[in-house]
Structure formats: structure tokens, C-alpha cells
Amino acid sequence: MNKTHQKKILPSRLINLDGKLNIVRKGVSKFDWGDLYHTLLTLSWIKLFAVVSAGYIITNVLFAFLYLAAGDGIEKMREGSFSDAFFFSVQTMATIGYGAMYPKTLFANILVAIEALLGLLGVSMGSGLVFARFSLPKARVMFSRVAVITIHEGVPTLMFRVANERQSWILEAQVNVSLVISEITQEEVEMRKFYKLPLYRDRSSLFALTWTVMHPINENSPFYGVTLDEMLDSEMEIVVTLTGIDQTVSSNIHAYHSYIPKDILWNHRFADILSKTRDGRRSIDYNRFHDVVIVED
Incomplete structure (x- = not known):
């Protein structure tokens, strides 16, 4: 916690893109x-x-x-x-x-x-x-490089994609999304607070292909009425954790990711990657997994 009169430090991710914590630990021995x-x-x-x-x-x-x-x-x-x-x-x-x-x-x-x-x-x-x-069980889970905010069923919705890169299933997969915000308390002390974001669907019994995680930005959302400048000023970061059971080794696996304001695209949607083959089977084009399309007003 830092007093507000102290020099502002440039924001950085709490979780790096490789899923590791981006934290410098002081006063703790690295070896025991x-x-x-x-x-x-x-x-x-x-x-x-x-x-x-x-x-x-x-x-x-x-x-x-x-x-x-x-x-x-x-x-x-x-x-x-x-x-x-x-x-x-x-x-x-x-x-x-x-x-x-x-x-x-x-x-x-x-x-x-x-x-x-x-x-x-x-x-x-x-x-x-x-x-x-x-x-050691390790997850091969792919997160989209960006998150998008677009209209879904008449409501502005935050979306990002998740994909299982393995051929096997992830059983009882669960996604937990939290919004981390820097806030000033009444004592003028800066603190990092976590707010859980409600999702349209936060569980998948059999996670085998892709999953578009969606958070509705309504009156109950911490994102409601927030502008991009306000997101930058409060150092907002979306922290994502995915847990489940690997079908092959029957062990719990974990995957982590985060999105900061520059990773969020407004008025965009993800490109379609699902199609069907000639024999009627579903096909997924992972080459376009990260592609987005501008939504015209």
C-alpha cells in the first residue's frame, strides 16, 4: 500500500502472459x-x-x-x-x-x-x-490474446476465448474471472481490490474444444459506465483462472491469464472459427482463434 502523494508507478500485469506471477518479493528468502x-x-x-x-x-x-x-x-x-x-x-x-x-x-x-x-x-x-x-499435471489451455466488448442480446458484454489444445477432455472445467482495481480508501491509502465478475456460464462438464467466456456489463458490473481512461487510471486488470480434471491423467490442472486495458478491444467481436465438414463433422480453425472483427455502429 502506498500513500497517494508518492510517485505514481507505471502499471504492470499481476499475471504474465505465460501464467506466472509478475511479483518481486522482498524480505523473503528464495531458498529454504x-x-x-x-x-x-x-x-x-x-x-x-x-x-x-x-x-x-x-x-x-x-x-x-x-x-x-x-x-x-x-x-x-x-x-x-x-x-x-x-x-x-x-x-x-x-x-x-x-x-x-x-x-x-x-x-x-x-x-x-x-x-x-x-x-x-x-x-x-x-x-x-x-x-x-x-x-506434474500441466494444462495446455490457450487464451485469446485480446478480450472484446460487444453487444450480446442487447447488453454490452466482455468476451474472451479459451481453447483446450489437447485431444483429451478437461472434465468439470470451471472459469473464475476477477477484476483487480486500484482504489483509494478514506484514509487516502491505495489498495488493490478484487471483484468477482459474474459470467453467463462459468462451468463446462466436458471442455474439449473452445469456450467463449462472457461477462454482461450491466448495472451490477464493476465495468458499468467505466471509460478506457478510467480503466487506465485505476490500473484495472482482469485475472482469469481455469481449473478442471485432465481426462488422461485424472489430475487437477490449472491455467492462468490476465487482460489489461490495452488488451481489451471495444466494439469488436471474435471471428467465426466453427464450421462443418462435408460429412457433417464440426471443424475448428485454430489459425483464426485470435482474430477479431470490427462491429459497425
Whole structure:
């Protein structure tokens, strides 16, 4: 919250076009050992591979120094050879056991037992982490690049399109649309408030193709009587969330999008994309999914 006399900051999206939050977090640590699993799940594949590789190399380097400290504890390892100690550590951690080098003292055997246990734990945790990342349900939902305001059944109506890009269905799909507005309280403090927008239809039992989400701009709508300049001044943003159950994996999926004033076209409608083939089947032209047409007064 900022006092109104403070310098006005240019508005930005709360939710980016890729569905991620556009928020800078201050005063909160980005890393927590107690939340390591979630952190690793949210890393990109490249960063995850880098973290795993770094941990793998560091662990083998540490054990290589321990094997060197064991003196003549590894049969056929050259004296003082770090490379021999390092690759013996690699073989031990992966439980390969080529047989060329092997422990021959009690201390070396204890080190091998500890490293073999760490290797088994590392493989099990790494495999579980990779599987968890692959099995995370993700929605392939397409939102129209723009929203339009046009007359529908005699009422100005806000519309945007949603499409399921997969061949399977999204069961019990539900759309929730909220309007985010910057308002000034009686204490002259700026706050961001959320208003839920009622829709003509906010549920779809079987969402397989496209869906035009519509909000009537009547006397009960926060949009009623609002001009484009007022939308810009109050930093309005339409936040959209879509949830449902993926038919294939039977897991909940989520998709997010937002529209800011520059994304809303007045007196436009979406181009028709539905047609029928010669044999009577429905056809959808996704090449025109984002196309709009000007509505003549």
C-alpha cells in the first residue's frame, strides 16, 4: 500500500502472459532447506541438471580426498593419484564395481559402505524427483490474446476465448474471472481490490474444444459506465483462472491469464472459427482463434 502523494508507478500485469506471477518479493528468502523438495521441483530442467551435477561432482571429490587420506587402502590405486581415487569413488557411488580397484583396509571398507549407501539414497531421491517433475499435471489451455466488448442480446458484454489444445477432455472445467482495481480508501491509502465478475456460464462438464467466456456489463458490473481512461487510471486488470480434471491423467490442472486495458478491444467481436465438414463433422480453425472483427455502429 502506498500513500497517494508518492510517485505514481507505471502499471504492470499481476499475471504474465505465460501464467506466472509478475511479483518481486522482498524480505523473503528464495531458498529454504526445509522446503528443498519444492525448490527443486520449481527449478528449470537446466538448473536442476546443474544442481544435481554439482552435487554429484562435489560428493565424489570429497570421497576421493578421503580415499587418498586412507593411504594404501585401495588395491591397485596409484599412490597419490587423485584421478584414480575420484573414479573409484564414481564406481562405488554408482555400485558399478568393475573389480580393477577394491578396498583392502577396514577404513577404506567403511568409506565404501558409507558412499554406497549415499549413492543408493541419491539414486532413489533423484529418480523420484525426475518422476515427480515429469508427472506434474500441466494444462495446455490457450487464451485469446485480446478480450472484446460487444453487444450480446442487447447488453454490452466482455468476451474472451479459451481453447483446450489437447485431444483429451478437461472434465468439470470451471472459469473464475476477477477484476483487480486500484482504489483509494478514506484514509487516502491505495489498495488493490478484487471483484468477482459474474459470467453467463462459468462451468463446462466436458471442455474439449473452445469456450467463449462472457461477462454482461450491466448495472451490477464493476465495468458499468467505466471509460478506457478510467480503466487506465485505476490500473484495472482482469485475472482469469481455469481449473478442471485432465481426462488422461485424472489430475487437477490449472491455467492462468490476465487482460489489461490495452488488451481489451471495444466494439469488436471474435471471428467465426466453427464450421462443418462435408460429412457433417464440426471443424475448428485454430489459425483464426485470435482474430477479431470490427462491429459497425
